[in-house]
Amino acid sequence: xxxxxxxxxxxxxxxxxxxxxxxxxxxxxxxxxxxxxxxxxxxxxxxxxxxxxxxxxxxxxxxxxxxxxxxxxxxxxxxxxxxxxxxxxxxxxxxxxxxxxxxxxxxxxxxxxxxxxxxxxxxxxxxxxxxxxxxxxxxxxxxxxxxxxxxxxxxxxxxxxxxxxxxxxxxxxxxxxxxxxxxxxxxxxxxxxxxxxxxxxxxxxxxxxxxxxxxxxxxxxxxxxxxxxxxxxxxxxxxxxxxxxxxxxxxxxxxxxxxxxxxxxxxxxxxxxxxxxxxxxxxxxxxxxxxxxxxxxxxxxxxxxxxxxxxxxxxxxxxxxxxxxxxxxxxxxxxxxxxxxxxxxxxxxxxxxxxxxxxxxxxxxxxxxxxxxxx
Numbered sequence: 169x170x171x172x173x174x175x176x177x178x179x180x181x182x183x184x185x186x187x188x189x190x191x192x193x194x195x196x197x198x199x200x201x202x203x204x205x206x207x208x209x210x211x212x213x214x215x216x217x218x219x220x221x222x223x224x225x226x227x228x229x230x231x232x233x234x235x236x237x238x239x240x241x242x243x244x245x246x247x248x249x250x251x252x253x254x255x256x257x258x259x260x261x262x263x264x265x266x267x268x269x270x271x272x273x274x275x276x277x278x279x280x281x282x283x284x285x286x287x288x289x290x291x292x293x294x295x296x297x298x299x300x301x302x303x304x305x306x307x308x309x310x311x312x313x314x315x316x317x318x319x320x321x322x323x324x325x326x327x328x329x330x331x332x333x334x335x336x337x338x339x340x341x342x343x344x345x346x347x348x349x350x351x352x353x354x355x356x357x358x359x360x361x362x363x364x365x366x367x368x369x370x371x372x373x374x375x376x377x378x379x380x381x382x383x384x385x386x387x388x389x390x391x392x393x394x395x396x397x398x399x400x401x402x403x404x405x406x407x408x409x410x411x412x413x414x415x416x417x418x419x420x421x422x423x424x425x426x427x428x429x430x431x432x433x434x435x436x437x438x439x440x441x442x443x444x445x446x447x448x449x450x451x452x453x454x455x456x457x458x459x460x461x462x463x464x465x466x467x468x469x470x471x472x473x474x475x476x477x478x479x480x481x482x483x484x485x486x487x488x489x490x491x492x493x494x495x496x497x498x499x500x501x502x503x504x505x506x507x508x509x510x511x512x513x514x515x516x517x518x519x520x521x522x523x524x525x526x527x528x529x530x531x532x533x534x535x536x537x538x539x540x541x542x543x
Contacts, residue, residue: 170250183229183250184248184253186252187252189438192385194449195226197218201214201497203217204310205217217484224311227281228251228397232251232257233249234276235273235274238273239264244264244266245262246259247260247261254385267341270333270340274331274336278320282316284315285315285319287310295308324357324360324501326360327394328390328397329390332354332394333353335352335353336350339352347518351398351401351424356495358394360387360390364383365388367383368383368384375418407495410494411492411493411494412494412519413486413518414494415525415529416521419519420442420445420520421437421442423446423448423458424447424453425448425456425474426477428473430473431468443459444505444507445475446507447475448477448508453484453515453518454487454517456479457479457507459504463505486500488512490513497521497526502522509521515526
């Protein structure tokens with residue numbers, strides 16, 4: 169979930185939001201203004217509705233900040249915090265070292281939402297006692313109830329919800345095996361998501377189409393996220409103990425930055441099984457990558473175009489050594505045509521690592537374990 173709008177930083181953590189936040193804020197304000205807040209003045213009603221929507225997103229941000237701060241206290245780096253339509257996401261670059269740390273990182277989120285709910289409930293009680301306008305007490309009441317509902321919902325035992333993380337931490341502490349505990353929490357998340365989809369469709373058919381559709385969408389997200397996390401866990405387990413040299417495609421077809429593209433197509437690309445080719449400099453260092461599709465778009469009569477003109481540059485982090493752990497590559501998105509990294513040493517190209525190489529690694533791990541690898 170990428171940030172559409174950058175909001176700033178909080179204690180060194182980049183904070184932003186996805187464009188879908190604007191949609192959900194509009195829907196919340198619409199529902200509050202038309203159905204929840206009791207006042208005849210349209211201007212006051214809409215002003216309060218927008219303010220409540222902003223406070224609601226702020227409480228979601230507090231939930232994610234709580235995760236992030238506790239994670240950093242346990243030595244886990246936080247890449248960013250992003251708000252989006254179904255809540256927020258604290259991107260943790262790493263895993264906690266112990267089950268106890270995992271439990272604290274997961275549990276503090278619902279605790280923060282419950283604390284926000286209690287704070288809004290206290291403000292509602294004070295406002296009610298002091299005779300505050302009904303639109304104010306109604307707004308505070310909605311914020312209190314919604315935050316408490318979020319706290320309870322997040323405690324449901326299935327990944328990727330906080331309750332799933334709590335379940336993983338408890339199973340990890342009991343079994344002493346993080347991978348096994350993670351898979352159990354992910355399976356619980358898939359079951360939970362499928363159950364919510366079924367319940368949502370039933371509600372949609374029998375009573376409220378909006379509530380049913382929303383429940384089904386949330387269930388679809390939970391099931392899909394749990395399934396994606398399961399694939400990610402299997403990938404990390406398969407990569408354990410492997411070096412880049414163990415999985416790379418050795419001695420790949422490649423071109424030179426100064427080489428005419430038309431000559432490379434005729435002499436190499438047209439006969440190769442590769443879909444992406446590393447491009448090296450005069451010194452022999454990989455500097456870029458060019459795909460078959462990009463080469464195919466160059467007119468044959470343009471003889472002056474070189475591979476350097478067509479290639480996507482490779483950053484220094486995409487040039488790895490053969491002894492580097494494969495796990496270091498798993499966070500990297502493909503640069504071009506499935507190319508994850510080029511492998512080089514002493515100004516000499518040794519190989520490339522592509523998404524196909526990583527998938528082959530998964531299949532071979534499944535064969536060694538005697539079970540089929542996930543798709």
